[in-house]
Amino acid sequence: MTEPIVSIRNVSKRFSGGVMAVDNVSIDIAQNEFFALLGPSGCGKTTLLRMISGLDSPTQGQIMIGGEDMAFTPPNLRPTNMVFQSYAVFPHMTVMDNVSYGLRVTGVAADEAKRRTLEALEMVKLEHLAERKPDQMSGGQRQRVALARALVKRPKVLLLDEPLSALDAKLRDGMRLELTRLQETVGITFIIVTHDQDEALSMATRIAVMDKGAVQQIATPAELYEQPRTRFVADFIGKVNLIEAAVLGQKGKTANCMAVGLGKIAVGTDKTCGDKATIAIRPEKLKLSTAEPKGPSLIKAKATIRDVAYYGDTSHVVADIADGQHLDINVQNNSRVGGSGFDRGQKLWVSFDPQDALLLTE
Amino acid sequence: MDNWKDFRKVFFTLMTPGTFWMLFFFVVPMGFLFVLSFSSKAIVNGETSILDYNYFSTITNYVDAAGSSYLVLLGRAVLWSAIATVVSLLLAYPLAFAVCFSSPKWRPILLLLLILPFWINLLIRTYALIQVMRTNGFLNQALGFFHLPQTDILFGTSAVIMGLVYVYLPFMVLPLYSTIEKLDKSYLEASLDLGASQPRTFWSVTLPLTMPGVITGIILVFIPCLGSFLTSDLLGGPNNWMIGNAIQNQFGEANNWPFGAALSFILMYATFFVLFVRAMLTRRSKGVDA
Numbered sequence: 319m320t321e322p323i324v325s326i327r328n329v330s331k332r333f334s335g336g337v338m339a340v341d342n343v344s345i346d347i348a349q350n351e352f353f354a355l356l357g358p359s360g361c362g363k364t365t366l367l368r369m370i371s372g373l374d375s376p377t378q379g380q381i382m383i384g385g386e387d388m389a390f391t392p393p394n395l396r397p398t399n400m401v402f403q404s405y406a407v408f409p410h411m412t413v414m415d416n417v418s419y420g421l422r423v424t425g426v427a428a429d430e431a432k433r434r435t436l437e438a439l440e441m442v443k444l445e446h447l448a449e450r451k452p453d454q455m456s457g458g459q460r461q462r463v464a465l466a467r468a469l470v471k472r473p474k475v476l477l478l479d480e481p482l483s484a485l486d487a488k489l490r491d492g493m494r495l496e497l498t499r500l501q502e503t504v505g506i507t508f509i510i511v512t513h514d515q516d517e518a519l520s521m522a523t524r525i526a527v528m529d530k531g532a533v534q535q536i537a538t539p540a541e542l543y544e545q546p547r548t549r550f551v552a553d554f555i556g557k558v559n560l561i562e563a564a565v566l567g568q569k570g571k572t573a574n575c576m577a578v579g580l581g582k583i584a585v586g587t588d589k590t591c592g593d594k595a596t597i598a599i600r601p602e603k604l605k606l607s608t609a610e611p612k613g614p615s616l617i618k619a620k621a622t623i624r625d626v627a628y629y630g631d632t633s634h635v636v637a638d639i640a641d642g643q644h645l646d647i648n649v650q651n652n653s654r655v656g657g658s659g660f661d662r663g664q665k666l667w668v669s670f671d672p673q674d675a676l677l678l679t680e
Numbered sequence: 681m682d683n684w685k686d687f688r689k690v691f692f693t694l695m696t697p698g699t700f701w702m703l704f705f706f707v708v709p710m711g712f713l714f715v716l717s718f719s720s721k722a723i724v725n726g727e728t729s730i731l732d733y734n735y736f737s738t739i740t741n742y743v744d745a746a747g748s749s750y751l752v753l754l755g756r757a758v759l760w761s762a763i764a765t766v767v768s769l770l771l772a773y774p775l776a777f778a779v780c781f782s783s784p785k786w787r788p789i790l791l792l793l794l795i796l797p798f799w800i801n802l803l804i805r806t807y808a809l810i811q812v813m814r815t816n817g818f819l820n821q822a823l824g825f826f827h828l829p830q831t832d833i834l835f836g837t838s839a840v841i842m843g844l845v846y847v848y849l850p851f852m853v854l855p856l857y858s859t860i861e862k863l864d865k866s867y868l869e870a871s872l873d874l875g876a877s878q879p880r881t882f883w884s885v886t887l888p889l890t891m892p893g894v895i896t897g898i899i900l901v902f903i904p905c906l907g908s909f910l911t912s913d914l915l916g917g918p919n920n921w922m923i924g925n926a927i928q929n930q931f932g933e934a935n936n937w938p939f940g941a942a943l944s945f946i947l948m949y950a951t952f953f954v955l956f957v958r959a960m961l962t963r964r965s966k967g968v969d970a
Contacts, residue, residue, distance in 0.1 A: 371873055372873075373869050373872070373873065392872070393869070393872045393873050394872045394873070394874075394875045394876055394877055395875075398873075399873055399874065400869075400870070400873045402866045402869070402870055403866075404864060404866050406864065406866040406867050406869070406870035408867060408870070408871075408885060408889075409889070410888045410889060419871070419874055419876075419884075420874030420875050420876075423871075423874065423875050423876040423877075423880050423884070424875040424876075467870075467874065468873075468874075471874065471875065
């Protein structure tokens with residue numbers, strides 16, 4: 319990686335009252351990345367974003383932006399701008415005044431400020447509403463004002479705090495595409511905070527998954543989904559079957575396990591395992607068949623269908639296997655007739671390729 | 681919500697008692713005072729009657745009230761009230777902010793301390809103030825303790841203004857507190873984030889967004905100050921009368937209700953005029969903003 323634009327080094331934040339909001343986090347974010355901080359509410363992602371903006375200060379650690387230590391730089395002097403979750407569009411100013419505010423307060427000449435403001439409004443397609451007051455606008459429009467107001471400053475890093483959470487579902491999909499397009503046009507590093515995995519997976523180039531103040535994994539969306547490093551990440555990103563297993567022995571990159579409901583199986587791993595591990599397998603990687611599946615390395619088990627939920631394109635099947643273990647299975651509904659073709663109480667086989675299973679130790 | 685028009689009878693039944701209350705205890709007496717201000721005491725059998733008036737007989741009450749001695753009292757009331765209001769605002773704004781930013785544990789206690797004086801009679805509090813301000817009072821004792829020059833503020837203008845500020849300060853803090861508390865702090869953060877300094881954020885964002893509280897506070901302090909008489913009477917003495925003292929005197933000792941009524945209405949018109957000027961000023965400043 320070239321010189322990172324934002325470098326977070328061993329940053330911790332302890333709030334008065336002793337709550338550890340952010341716990342020894344280190345992240346390097348490269349120029350021009352669309353980076354997402356993803357995690358459940360209370361995981362410290364917003365606090366981390368606020369520390370990058372300077373609105374909160376770390377208890378420990380260092381934040382560098384563009385190679386400069388930001389420890390003593392107040393928010394108004396940092397090369398970052400933020401789109402707030404509530405948008406925080408000034409209600410007493412017109413759209414024009416809102417967007418030009420950041421230029422006016424820093425002494426940009428009036429005619430240049432006006433030109434840049436109009437440019438920014440054009441970028442978010444709001445030029446026709448320049449004289450409106452925020453209370454005459456929809457939530458989506460106010461968000462565009464907040465975006466334009468931050469982008470007009472040409473920050474090195476744009477920070478977005480849950481930018482889509484206050485929009486309704488349809489607007490959200492459109493805005494997702496628009497944010498990606500904007501990021502590509504302006505070439506500014508975006509850091510977005512979200513609790514919505516779909517949002518992070520579809521927009522970001524890299525994602526840091528956080529839980530309880532700590533970073534669990536930093537990876538590309540595909541890596542996070544297919545190579546989760548911890549149980550938390552596997553469970554948080556998408557749906558997953560987590561099966562407890564006892565590790566009997568390890569030979570090179572293969573661990574022999576005794577898995578609940580599946581019996582003795584061999585799973586590939588590049589880590590050294592202790593005597594306990596969790597086998598993770600995504601629901602769409604499991605197959606159901608009436609006849610016993612054939613294949614030398616396939617892992618298979620007898621199953622009884624407990625529940626079938628029909629979703630149109632797919633059906634979600636819950637099947638009981640031995641030892642009280644159950645598995646979630648996604649079935650593609652490829653035929654127009656007969657739905658998923660599976661019925662409650664039906665006895666059949668569930669199988670998967672051991673390559674699709676992942677051994678998690680953390 | 682249902683339209684009240686669907687429940688006209690219920691609505692009228694509920695609002696009737698309050699309406700009659702206001703009618704009989706406000707509109708009727710004020711109407712009577714208005715009539716009285718254009719009346720003179722009747723002469724019955726060569727003596728001035730106590731109860732009878734010649735209604736709508738004269739405008740001399742207003743002519744007398746417009747005399748220089750009373751205009752001075754009115755002007756003084758407007759000026760001192762304005763000073764007391766400005767001082768209250770300057771003191772109250774930081775106080776209100778401090779209460780808003782205090783921890784949730786302390787906030788109710790601070791608010792309680794603020795309204796605590798309301799639980800004690802104004803007369804008692806004002807006499808207590810005399811103890812502080814008099815020549816050998818606590819203020820001068822404290823100054824003497826630090827070897828600072830003594831002051832002689834009791835029965836002077838500053839004593840009256842200090843008294844007014846003391847009495848009406850909570851009326852300024854409370855509306856300010858309620859607007860600042862409702863103010864979304866992310867506006868201030870957004871301003872900082874966009875590059876504005878703290879002072880600039882205060883002038884461009886905080887103050888305009890808390891203006892409703894400022895205006896309510898100004899009205900709640902200025903208007904009662906204008907008509908107050910107890911503070912100026914006890915702390916200012918006879919040389920520091922405000923228009924309120926003259927009105928009290930006419931209805932009391934001087935027993936000249938028609939003249940007192942005329943003074944009251946002049947004070948009321950002055951109040952309306954000040955409110956009108958304020959409304960014009962805010963309208964103009966809005967025009968500048970937009």
